[in-house]
Amino acid sequence: MPSLPEKPLSNVPLQLHQPKNFQFDSVPESHAWRDLHDHPTVDPIGPDTVPLIDLTDPKLTAKISKACEEWDVFQITGHGVQPDLLTRLEAQIHRLFALSADRKLKAAKSPGDVSGYGLVPISSFFSKLMWSEGFTISGSPLHHAQKLWPDDYSSFCDVVEEFDNVMRQLGNKLLHKILLSLGLSKEDIIRACPVRDWHDMSAAVQLNSYPPCPDPDRTIGLAAHTDSSFLTLLYQNSVSGLQILRSKDHTGPMRWVTVPPVPNTFTVNIGDLMHVLSNVRFRSVMHRAMVNPAKHRISVGFFCGPPMDVKVGPINKLTGPERGPVYRPVTWQEYQRLRRKLFDKALEAIKIGEEIA
Ligand code: OGA
Ligand code: NI
Numbered sequence: 001m002p003s004l005p006e007k008p009l010s011n012v013p014l015q016l017h018q019p020k021n022f023q024f025d026s027v028p029e030s031h032a033w034r035d036l037h038d039h040p041t042v043d044p045i046g047p048d049t050v051p052l053i054d055l056t057d058p059k060l061t062a063k064i065s066k067a068c069e070e071w072d073v074f075q076i077t078g079h080g081v082q083p084d085l086l087t088r089l090e091a092q093i094h095r096l097f098a099l100s101a102d103r104k105l106k107a108a109k110s111p112g113d114v115s116g117y118g119l120v121p122i123s124s125f126f127s128k129l130m131w132s133e134g135f136t137i138s139g140s141p142l143h144h145a146q147k148l149w150p151d152d153y154s155s156f157c158d159v160v161e162e163f164d165n166v167m168r169q170l171g172n173k174l175l176h177k178i179l180l181s182l183g184l185s186k187e188d189i190i191r192a193c194p195v196r197d198w199h200d201m202s203a204a205v206q207l208n209s210y211p212p213c214p215d216p217d218r219t220i221g222l223a224a225h226t227d228s229s230f231l232t233l234l235y236q237n238s239v240s241g242l243q244i245l246r247s248k249d250h251t252g253p254m255r256w257v258t259v260p261p262v263p264n265t266f267t268v269n270i271g272d273l274m275h276v277l278s279n280v281r282f283r284s285v286m287h288r289a290m291v292n293p294a295k296h297r298i299s300v301g302f303f304c305g306p307p308m309d310v311k312v313g314p315i316n317k318l319t320g321p322e323r324g325p326v327y328r329p330v331t332w333q334e335y336q337r338l339r340r341k342l343f344d345k346a347l348e349a350i351k352i353g354e355e356i357a
Contacts, residue, residue: 022131022211027218031129036220041243041256048257050244052265054078055173065181072285073244073269075262076174081166083264089163090237092156093298097133097209099148107135107144114138114204122225125343131213131291132221137164137205163300164205167233171304172198174268175230182278184317192315194277194306195230202308202332206301210241213291221289221297228332228339228346229271229303230312236261239297244269245286256288266302272347273305273335276327279314284347305332328352 042048051067053060056078067074096104109116120134135144141160145153172195179189195201210221221241236242236259243256259267275284291297306312313329327350330338338346 022213025214027131027213027215031131031219033128033218033220033223036217039245039254039256041258042252044258044260047251048246048255050075050257050259050267052077052262055080055177060177061181064177065183068178068181068270068282071244071246072283073259073267073287075259075265075267077262077265079170079266081170081264081266085159085162085166086235086264088159089235089300090298092159093207093209093300096135096148096156096207097298103148104133106147109136115141116144120206120208120222121340122223122343124340126223128219130222131210131219132289133209133211135207137207160205163302164203167205167302168198168201168203168304170266171203171231171233171302172201174233175201175304178231178270178274178282179315182281182315182318184315188315188317192317194310194312195304200307202305204303204305206303208289208299208301210239210289210291210297210299212294212296214293216291216293219291221291224286224288225344226275226284226286227269227271227301227303228273228336229305230274230277231304232269232271233266233302233304234269234299235266235302236299237297238263239292239295241289241291241297242267242299243288243290245288271303271305272339273312273332275347276330276350277312277315277318279318279323280326281318308333325352 044050050071051074053063053067053074054077057063104117107117109118115136115138117135120130123130137160142157145156149156175195176189179193208222213219234242238261240258240260242259244259246255246257248254269285269287270282272284274282309331311329311331314325314327319325330350335346338349342349
């Protein structure tokens with residue numbers, strides 16, 4: 001994982017990040033990263049293939065359980081999301097990032113705000129810029145969409161709203177399946193799951209754009225991180241770039257494994273709040289995005305979390321004499337505040353007996 005910088009970037013002028021600045025013949029110092037090759041990168045073959053699970057599989061619970069125990073990440077098919085919706089969403093994402101820099105900056109994130117166009121939230125922890133642009137949607141995108149397309153904002157908003165609805169239902173279903181795969185009964189889940197139904201879930205959508213890069217080995221699209229959510233569903237277009245960090249095991253050392261784009265699948269990864277809820281039975285997975293020398297990559301992260309006012313702590317039934325509750329309960333908002341302050345030390349900060357914040 002890249003080490004924390006000597007001098008974090010504070011208030012990088014967004015102009016530095018404008019798309020015209022990605023049209024370099026080589027990677028400029030501002031975007032040149034060191035430490036990218038801390039662990040070997042392996043091809044997704046043989047035992048290094050992230051499990052692909054069909055959600056209609058009769059053995060679904062067992063498959064999720066095995067995938068989470070071994071990988072903390074899996075890909076899904078049979079999810080019921082229409083390919084046509086993904087095609088329409090992709091078209092809107094291309095439309096958004098193809099706008100002029102001045103236009104996009106009209107929808108820039110205001111300081112302290114989570115929604116809008118700009119740098120990904122973790123950028124402030126690094127002294128180098130990432131080779132990407134992002135647009136975060138938390139709540140309605142209407143206000144920002146009106147600034148981007150004063151005369152035609154509804155086609156963007158309609159697709160995003162349709163996607164949000166479908167993904168909340170899918171996210172909620174997966175959350176329940178993951179809890180079942182931890183060995184909880186339906187009754188346990190009713191009692192202990194912080195999300196009662198899909199309307200109740202908090203969610204955010206992150207649109208990412210990774211322009212082609214002349215020297216992809218010297219830069220990164222999105223630095224290594226874990227997500228703060230319960231789980232994240234990631235859609236990537238046909239260009240590969242997502243890598244997950246796989247722990248050392250009998251098949252090899254710690255290594256970056258590429259998650260290849262498979263048409264109409266999502267990658268589901270365990271986030272920090274599931275790490276807490278499951279009392280470390282399932283762990284949040286470190287991942288990053290690399291860039292491509294010739295192709296424009298886009299991805300969409302759908303982050304699923306608890307209702308904003310609900311505290312999440314280890315589920316009682318998943319604690320026991322050999323492992324008591326490892327973390328204290330936190331709300332998603334409280335945890336996100338810790339992440340903005342401490343980044344990859346946030347989980348440590350809520351460890352029982354080690355609270356430092
Ligand atoms: C994210 C993320 C990876 C990708 O948005 O949190 O991890 O491949 N994205 O874009
Ligand atoms: Ni992520």
